[in-house]
Amino acid sequence: MVDISEFFGKKRGARLEPSSRNKKRSTTTSKVSSKKHKSTPSNEKKNTLEAIDILNDPDEEQNSDNSLIMIKESSKIDKPTKNASSHSLLREKKESSDKGKARKVLSPPPKIKDSKLINDKKSISTPSKNNYTSVNELLMDIPSVDLDNVNVKDVHKYDFLNQEHEKETSMQQPPNFPEGAPECLLGLTIVFTGILPNLSRPEAENIAKKYGAKVTKAISRKTSVVVLGNEAGPTKVQKIKDLKIKVIDEDGFKQLVSGMPKGGGDSIEATKAREKKKKMEEEVKKESEKLDREERENFKRANSKLNSLNSGGGSNPINNNNNSKILDPNEQLWTVKYAPKRLGEICGNKSSVQKLKTWLEQWPTNAKNGFKYNGLSFRAAMLSGPPGIGKTTAAHLVAKELGYDILEKNASDVRSKSLLNETVKNTLDNTSVVGFFKPADSKNLENQNKFVIIMDEVDGMSGGDRGGVGQLAAFCRKTATPMILICNERRLPKMRPFDKVCLEVQFRRPDATSIKSRLLTIAFREKFEIDAHIIDNLVQATRGDIRQIINLLSNISSTTKKIGAENINEIAKSWEKDVALKPFDITQQLFSGSIYTPLGSSRFPLWKKMELYFDDIDFTPLMIQENYLNTRPTNLKNGMTHLQAVAEAANDVSLGDLVDKKIHSSAQLWSLLPFHSIISTILPASLVSGQMAGRINFSAWLGQNSKTGKYYRMLQELYYHTRLSTSTDKDGFRLDYIPTLKNSLLNPLLTEGSTAIPDIIHVMDGYYLSKDDWDSIMEFMVGPDVTEPLLKKIPAAVKSSFTRKYNATTHPVSIYTPGTTSFGSAKKDKPDLDEVVDADDNVPPPEDDQNKSTEDDEIDFKKDKLIKQAKPRSRKVSAIAKSSAGTKKRKVVKK
């Protein structure tokens, strides 16, 4: 057996003295981390206080003139040379170095982990610190970039792949960047454009955000500063010129960060931003006070209720654990404690929630109209979206707010077809009695005896829930109670039955801004600090999962009382969700050229690539096979052409298939799996890796494979039917008979029209072919013989008269008895029959009934079908008995 973990993670270098080396490493890291923790625990608080102080100070509000526009006119005049006036010397040096670097921008910024070096740099680059009180003064000192000499990029070569790659590194902070005063960029709106020489875009944006600036992508009138790098888009440059915005380069940005005073100086923007921040803090405080109050009241009420119930029970030290009503909120999970209690408290997805609410509000009216008129008139609603963003909560709250009683079924209940019929079906037309027990003064009296059925985790129906999905879809069509269905993946094939029977309500991952205040409230109440700027990072790490973030905070806060820019990277990394990647992402990563270069392979070592394969061992090789032709290779070996690389990759893919056969065949050599990962996936991918030339396609092999199977079955059937008058094997039948049969069965129809029909029927009878067989023979033709255009040429009248005439007469049918030749076929067909049954399961019963009735009407069809499908003997016997009992069929039994 293969222990997968054995193949990952184990890095056995050749080490002679492992212990000593490790010791060194661990001590250095611990030192660094301890330093990080200690450095700024109390700074933050002080800063905010100071910021408020500054606000109150009237003296400093004077120079709030914000004329940030300072593009030098002179630079436009002397265009060809680089000497753009005054600060030429410094800039020229810079620009030439920029040009040199532009060639190798792809390489990431140098990572220097030595803290000493950072300090050195800092001291060098911040000699002029704390001379400035406002952005304007500082910006005045920072040289503008000459826009005419900017290296404008070729628009056509937009490198998506590279951008994708940049995202991966976004969590790292560049180590050699000067540290600025906290919040120093507050109130500024910064746009980064082009490629900065030393910082990657996300890094630069991270820095700006860390210091409180607002980072936008598009340049507008509100933009205060543009940080320009190489290869900026020409339209952007033009826009900058038009709007006359201050432009700086990376060094200027560094200067800006290191030079600005705490709290962002005293320009209007900074003040406004501070005010906003203060307001937000106040709101948070208010909110949390409100929550506090509510909680206390709830607790009191519950307690008094309990006291009245068991008056004089005596205080019991052991809590009645299951009585959740009197549970101390401190014992609850945070996710429960801070779950939204009103619709308005749900973070994000406001429109979706509103849509759901409107739907439920209008439900009774629509019910009266029989769900005919407007777009919201569905009997059921389907909420879909990723986990942890409040779907279930929203469903519950909407129902509660409109006074509905809730009946919930989730994946922990068995939901098979029969059980749904037993339990849910009865309730569909029922009313709730909960309303009768409510106090008379409660609102929403009109809904008091109605309830809503919430079906949670519909896509979790599996295994034991046979036929449940189909049944549920059937309920959706006729229910007399509102139904809310919830699922994660709406697009799964098994969710198909719900198409067009439910109102679709999509929930999306909320963005950081809509979660921010909620998280700050929680942090305030739980008495730990969280930096508002780093919430973005949390959201990114958990992929917008609010519940996860709250869990994270609850867990982290037990030991750490402050979450800020210092420890966020560590936290985000350890909390990043390990979700098995989808085949598309895996393929994308495997084909990206950057991971196969010498540098890339040290950052993304071989075992990690193998891990990608092991994320989905079935699909990854198929996806590679499907897409290996679709790349523009960047890592070709010396002297190798694209075609050679492809040829070699193809060779490896086919070798991989051989290995796969060994693994999956009866030999079951599973220990070859790691090798298979290399030969089928990594080796071919490494040969042709580069940029994807187009979209990544889903493996076509599956479809082709099932098509092959289908044709084999059809051939098998034809072969059996004609067995009495042919003398060849199956392949021979396909190769020799079918082309000829097609000629004699189709061509006369085309040339002679309906007069040829009797002849054709005669030929068919001679070979014991049915009308269905006629169709399948036509389907078999490929290449220039393909019959589809020819079939279209047959006039409709001829076609229908053919069918009519065929049905009007009797035909010989060969019947093969089970136990001889057909036995093998029945066995082979078995898995397919299973599939058929499965598919039928999903179809709601009414349709089933219809099918049956049509089958009954067409006796001929049914007979044929029975013979073909080789059903169990008992039915066949009865069928034979029936057919012999006097229908119009003539039976031909094997001689």
Added chain:
Amino acid sequence: MSNAADSKSKLDNLELPWVEKYRPKKLDDIVGNEDIVERLKVIAATGNMPHMIISGLSGIGKTTSVHCLAHELLFDNNNSNLTLEQKKKLYSEAVLELNASDDRGIDVVRNQIKNFAQKRVQLPRGRHKIIILDEADSMTSGAQQALRRTMEIYSDTTRFAFACNQSNKIIEPLQSRCAILKFNKLTDEQVLKRLLEIVKLEGNIDYTNDGLEALIFTADGDMRQAINNLQSTVAGFRLVNGDNVFKIVDSPHPLIITKIILSDSLDEALDQLKKLWNDGYSPTDIITTFFRVVKNLNQLKEPTRLEMMKFIGFTHLRILEGVTTYLQLAGLVCNLHKLK
């Protein structure tokens, strides 16, 4: 009574696997992953354990820390006066533990686990029932789906702890409900420290430094394997030195394989291989070690390594098909040499 004592002494004579004998009983005893264990201690002290997923490689204390946590949650200072019998009863009532050896299909989740979650148990204030699902990555996704709402609805009384090797085998909705604790591989010092402790506690074990080094090397951060190997070396040879350890572990030494691959002279490489062969290592072991060594052999460039692995893989295939001759391995070594 004498009967009981008898059986007890018998039990003492029978040697427990050291892994069990020296399994940590308290969170304090757990080696490595200090940050996480620290957090667990806080949880143990304050109660209100969140749902959690503990993931990491095997043999680094995932299951052990969950057990320790459960024990410390249930038996804190308030009720330390309970008798052993009572403790056992309380533990069995408040903790449901299922691992891969138990049936954990969707039916069990829907019946056994749900019933347990609904059950009422008298517990100290601030404590919850705990459901420990070990090796949760082997649960089917259907069973995991069925846990989702159960975890939420009964979260006031019941908390879940999952232990797994690969956290990506846990479906996203469950991850979203849990605190994720990632255990890291133990460092060599941590393993060494524990090994020395055990050696001291056992007494009369002769060991050499290179023996311990070999143990640590072969275990590769897996404490359980290190302790198991230690015990079997002691049981087999009494003396723990490098040679004995490698005899017990019985796989060709990776360093020798590295030498074969990197050797400049083919003759030398073949000599080394011959020596391995004559030592009696099985071809399958040799070839798998080849594969693993090449995978992580950073001295060579990746494209070269990939080509090498291709050869190794096909040799592996042939060996598995029954062609277990020296010729195959020698041919492989020649091919590899040509590639360099």
